[in-house]
Amino acid sequence: MRAVVYRGREDLDITDVPEGPVGPGEVRLEVGFNGICGSDLHEYYAGPIFIPDGEKHPLTGRELPLTLGHEFSGTVAEVGAGVENAAVGDRVAVMPLYTCGVCPRCREGRYNVCAQIGFHGLMADGGMAERTVVPSHMLHALPDEVSLEMGALVEPMAVAYHAAKLGDVNPGSTALVFGAGPIGIGLWFALRGMGVENVQVVEPSATRRAAIERLGAATLDPTADDVPALVNDMTGGRGADACYDAAGVAPAVATALNALGAGRPMVSVAIYETPLETPLLNLVLGESRIQGSLCYTHEDYRAVIELMSRGHYDTTGWVEKIAMRDVVDEGFEALHAGRKMKVLVDPSIAIA
Template sequence: MKAAVYYGPNKIEIDDVAEPEPRPGTVKLKVGFNGICGTDLHEYYAGPIFIPTQPHPLTGAELPLTIGHEFSGTITAVGDGVTGWAEGDRVAVEPIYRCDHCAPCRAGNYNVCQQIGFHGLMSDGGMAEYTVVPTGMLHKLPGNVSLELGALVEPMSVAYHAATLGDAHPGDTAMVFGAGPIGIGLWFALRGKGLDDVLVVEPSPTRRAAIEALGATTLDPTALDVAGFIAEHTGGRGADAVFDAAGVTPAVATALACVGSRKPMVSVAIYEKPLETPLLNLVMNESRIQGSLCYTGADFDAVIALMADGRYDTTGWVTRIPIDDVVDEGFEALHAGTKMKVLVDPNGES
């Protein structure tokens, strides 16, 4: 079968690899779509970062390996001992491997497991025609949720988890910094939680146009004093929650200037460079920075329910490509900024 195999920086090849077969407690999936994530881009251009160069303690895998951790699929075979799942079931995959015995796992916070692994980063993943996953990773898709949307459940759950940590409620003012895929996901999540006043701060005209087409209200930080606008917009109260999905110093500085007293700035970005954080704002405002990592099964279930309710739209920001075009039309296009979100179609179903 065809698979996108990662060998190291700037080296992903479409190889013909052996088709996997299910083991006890697992199922075999025919992959519907697999998204290219920002983490995948970091691995391609600067890795290996998370992809192990020695056997991972939970999976035993190391590079080279088949990448891909944002994916959906259809069960084609079940392993011994599997119950509750059958051939033909359509699923989204929550790709976390966890140890179940470290302190965070014992507390129920397995998304910050001290040995965390991901299917498609620490094992052969979903950017292939078929993959095999443990049943604990499966979330069934309702009949009206497509495999295309199913592949977006993982990144949208990253955003939903962050939105939950922001603890914003209907009637509140929320701000999202960055209108990439996670920023778009935050807007969908906050709207799904009942917030009407959600403002998206984005300097790129292309990205502003894409999220505006979905119905969002945007602010251009190159043409507007964002902090001054928010002060006036909220009667001096400040935003009830701000979310950084941009990962750059100017966005963080502006976010902290906008957040209300005793309210959070939730950080859901990957920071490639050290930040100079104006801590005085935090002290004088008694506001705080809240980190957000990954998701839990509850986030997956919530996102799937919102998708079934028609609350997510892929128009204008999601592109589908065949697996043979992964490098040029996937990684290179995303790096150049000519595409926003790319879903790889390894089986030619689209």
């Protein structure tokens, strides 16, 4: 079968690979779509970072080279012994976490921050292929109303949904989202799905502002607007009830902390490529805090899929599909250059 194999920094090989067996508790999926994630971009241009290199991952036993892809949907093609939650023909989204189940975090129910966490597609052969084998506990059934294309977006939208919850917001809250990339868009959808009406998306790129405005979002331009002053006026001096950093750059963090209300969180859901100087005095004077957010839970997956089944998410203007053969030029390079926002790889046209 055809697959996108990562061999190292800026080294992707679109090639034929053998298919592995389906063991007990596993299923083989015919991949529907696979999204290229920001984590994949970091691996391609600056890695290996998370992908094991020279030492096998403790939970999967895998290292370079391996097939990428952890944002994917598919159709069950084969079921291993003992699988009771899936049947051939089922359409599913995949929650790609490998967790140990025994570390203190897992025992506390915080398996999304497992001390040995692994991802299908980063620590095991993933979904950027025609087919892939996954443990059945990763599967989430897709209702008829949710397409395989939308199903491939459950993973990044669950990242955003999990982060949105950590802001402790309610329908009357004022929330700021910094960055209008896929996770920022997901945060806007998640917050609106939670009933929060006053969500302002802070984005310096006119192209990205226009894209999320077409979905119905209100935006602020930090290069032209005094964001903290506007939020102060908007809230009667209270400040934002929650800020979400999906940009991962120092100016966004500084602006968020200046706009944040007393005792409220700035939720960080970005990957920071360089160290940041944090204005801790702002946190001290306001008794506010920075809250990290990692991954998602099965509950987040179920919530996102339920919202999708009601037509809550809209891919217009920010999601594009490409063939596997175009994954470097029209995928990684286009995303890195900012020419595209979100790309889904369609393995069904891998050889066309």
